[in-house]
Structure formats: C-alpha cells, structure tokens
Amino acid sequence: MIQDIYPHKLDIEYKSGLSPMAGDYLVRFEGMKFLCRRDEGDSVVLPQYSDLPENNGFESIYLFELDGKRMFLLMGEGQVEVDGFGYENINLFRNARPKELLFAVSTAFHLHIWHRDNIYCGRCGSKTVHDEKERMMRCPVCGNTIYPRIMPSVIVGVVNGDSILLTRYNRPGSRLAALVAGFCEIGETGEETVKREVLEETGLTGKNIRYFKSQPWGITAGGLLLGYWCEVDGDDTIRVDGEEIAEGVWMKREDLTEYMEEKEYATLTSEMISIFARNIYR
Ligand SMILES: [Zn+2]
CATH class of the missing domain: 3.90.79 (Nucleoside Triphosphate Pyrophosphohydrolase)
Known part of the structure; x- marks a missing residue:
C-alpha cells in the first residue's frame, strides 16, 4: 500500500x-x-x-x-x-x-x-504559535493546545460465502470497486462503526467483525482507515441508501479477475478485495 x-x-x-x-x-x-x-x-x-x-x-x-x-x-x-x-x-x-x-x-x-x-485559536481567537518541543500549535494567551487532527474511519469487506460486497458511490465516474466505508462517530468503537455503516449503506447486518489492518490517508487531511472483515448475518438482500451509495452487488470470487494478480495494491480497499479474490482472506 x-x-x-x-x-x-x-x-x-x-x-x-x-x-x-x-x-x-x-x-x-x-x-x-x-x-x-x-x-x-x-x-x-x-x-x-x-x-x-x-x-x-x-x-x-x-x-x-x-x-x-x-x-x-x-x-x-x-x-x-x-x-x-x-x-x-x-x-x-x-x-x-x-x-x-x-x-x-x-x-x-x-x-x-x-x-x-489553525492560525488562530479556536477558543479565544488569538494567533497561535508552534510549540518548541512537539508537533502542536499552542495559544500563548489562553493555553489552548491543538494537535494534528486524525480522523479514524472504517473500510469493511462484507463477506457472504464466496462473495464480497462491492459498492459504487453515487457520483459521476464512480466504479463498482468500493467497500462499505465511513467515519467513526463520537463514542463509537471501530466495531460499532462497522455495524452502523454496513446497516446504513446496505441494509445488511454484520457479524463476526474482525480487524485487518490500517492505512494513513493524508489527502482527507487526517484520515486513518481501519480495515475490517465481517460476515453477513441473516437476510443478504442489499438495500443501498441511493444517496451516498448508488449500487451494491455481491461479487463472486471468480468474477474478481482484475484483483487476482499478486501484486502491491495502493489502497487498503484494493488490497482487501485482492485478498478476498485470491482466497487468502481469514
Ligand atoms: Zn486561545
């Protein structure tokens, strides 16, 4: 990656x-x-x-x-x-x-x-300065401290037997090549975010949630992607929200030919799809 x-x-x-x-x-x-x-x-x-x-x-x-x-x-x-x-x-x-x-x-x-x-303090409006010891902006007037923002989100490989759920975003040029994804909300564990996003985006219930690996994603100005696997629980009918997600499909392993190659993938999403396609997912 x-x-x-x-x-x-x-x-x-x-x-x-x-x-x-x-x-x-x-x-x-x-x-x-x-x-x-x-x-x-x-x-x-x-x-x-x-x-x-x-x-x-x-x-x-x-x-x-x-x-x-x-x-x-x-x-x-x-x-x-x-x-x-x-x-x-x-x-x-x-x-x-x-x-x-x-x-x-x-x-x-x-x-x-x-x-x-963060040129100005969000608490009192004074101009901030960079701390001398660590990567932190500090307000010399009120003492407010501001660290680089890191925003965790989840990427979820939802598995149903020999199929994985692929989605397509509701925006021009989007391919059917995404996984369920979304930002962690306040007070949520990563696993709870997985359950909520899977339900919100596809109407499915997830079970057996397992952490896979993570990826920093600086171009969203603070993203930290947490990859998880889960399995569908019960009814596997996909009902996309039609707003954020335009389409959701159970894609069979043998139809994921473009991901079969063993190579280095740039993104966590493509690596996870490839791991599923090559049947080395656990
Ligand atoms: Zn201040």
Whole structure:
C-alpha cells in the first residue's frame, strides 16, 4: 500500500528551530495540487529550497525527513512559481513514482491543512504559535493546545460465502470497486462503526467483525482507515441508501479477475478485495 515504503524511511519526529537550506525539499500546495516536475520515466521531482527565488516572503515549516533529506512546507498567500516546475494533482500518489516521495507529499498535505486551519485559536481567537518541543500549535494567551487532527474511519469487506460486497458511490465516474466505508462517530468503537455503516449503506447486518489492518490517508487531511472483515448475518438482500451509495452487488470470487494478480495494491480497499479474490482472506 502507499505507506509501505521500506527500505525508505519517513522520520516524522518533530524538530524545532530548523530553517531550510539549499538541498532541502519544498512542498507547496495550491488547493489539491502540489508543486513538482515530471522527469524521465514519469517520476516526480520536488523543488529544493535553492530552486526558490531569494527573499520570496513565504514561511517555511519543518515537516519531516525522508531518507535523511529534510522536507519543508511552504506556507503563505500567493502564487509560488519555480522555473521548470508546475502543479500536479495530489492523487498522483496512488500510482506515480517514486512511491516514498509521494507518500511523504500526501502526509505533508495532512499537515498543510492542519497549519492552514489553525492560525488562530479556536477558543479565544488569538494567533497561535508552534510549540518548541512537539508537533502542536499552542495559544500563548489562553493555553489552548491543538494537535494534528486524525480522523479514524472504517473500510469493511462484507463477506457472504464466496462473495464480497462491492459498492459504487453515487457520483459521476464512480466504479463498482468500493467497500462499505465511513467515519467513526463520537463514542463509537471501530466495531460499532462497522455495524452502523454496513446497516446504513446496505441494509445488511454484520457479524463476526474482525480487524485487518490500517492505512494513513493524508489527502482527507487526517484520515486513518481501519480495515475490517465481517460476515453477513441473516437476510443478504442489499438495500443501498441511493444517496451516498448508488449500487451494491455481491461479487463472486471468480468474477474478481482484475484483483487476482499478486501484486502491491495502493489502497487498503484494493488490497482487501485482492485478498478476498485470491482466497487468502481469514
Ligand atoms: Zn486561545
């Protein structure tokens, strides 16, 4: 999946008081696009600090290190133009290369939104400052502390014998290639979210809920996807809500031919469908 970048390493430890230097990577977002260049073999290259004009007036915030190379987020209003670089959609991270760099960019997007939305204290309205010791914004007036927002949600493989439930979102261009999914609500366990989302989206009752694995999803500005399996309990008639979900189908294992290949899948959803298709699901 996108986060499986070993032997590369994203060192997320926060370090204070750092300023960018010539060879450091810069990450700059404009909406859902980021500043980069496509090189030979279609690989993505990020600008370095030395590519930026001097006295540019933008603020640089230390993010993390990728394989020992420091990355900084470029914040502030206005257009950033760097010779030879343009803006590409962040969704490139799903299959472009190098994978470790694009995973770092999707994680940078999470922090970009956090910084952008927490310039002022939500309690008293004063300007916040970055804490010196950890990744946290602090209000110097009222003492409010603001950590990066992480929002857990579930992805559910609902199994019915030799079939798995695939859904299609109710939006243009959506394929029948999604699993039941939704955000955890307040006061809910992950397992309770699974039961509720399965019922809300498909009208089915889930049983034997089992945790599978998780995936950080920075492009929703704080997503943490928790993958679960469950089995249908009783009536297996699918009744989609028609609003969020347009279609739900029991897909037989032998009809999942495009997922039969043993390869690395970018997303938790596609990995789970593939695991079911290859009959190695437990
Ligand atoms: Zn405050």
